[in-house]
Amino acid sequence: MSLSGQGQSTVREEADIAKSWHDGEQGGRAGAGTVIIEHFVDFDYEITLLTVRPSAICESWQPQPMSDKAHTEAEHIARSITDGLGGRGLLGVELYSSPELSAAV
Structure with missing residues (x-):
């Protein structure tokens, strides 16, 4: 909880x-x-993106190397979630990447 x-x-x-x-x-x-x-979800790595609403996404430091495609997809997902929630401020979006899941929130 x-x-x-x-x-x-x-x-x-x-x-x-x-x-x-x-x-x-x-x-x-x-x-x-x-x-x-x-x-429990078997995943390859975790992605944490910090977003600032209502401005553009601010990315956090990612120790896990990831492709440009994966990073772009993560930003798209984070933007969709935070746009759906609305409001203003700093929000964190955590994603888990695996071959089976393109990305799971």
């Missing part, structure tokens, strides 16, 4: 479900009754 790890747990087998659900409800910042479930 948060980047701080509060309310997060990993379910590796069916026996872990009840405890993980309880931990998510009680430890998350969203309040009891709200749980976010995620799936």
Whole structure:
């Protein structure tokens, strides 16, 4: 439920479900009754783009080498997301690249 790890747990087998659900409800910042479930995704590398609305995209330093095509696609995705959200300010968009996923947000 948060980047701080509060309310997060990993379910590796069916026996872990009840405890993980309880931990998510009680430890998350969203309040009891709200749980976010995620799936592990096998990816090659992570891309983080910082965007400034309503101006052009400001890219962050990328330690992972990536092709111009991948970088352009990442910027396009980041712009689509932030344009859809609207508002003003600094927003971060994280993407994960893999051969199976062109890019997953």
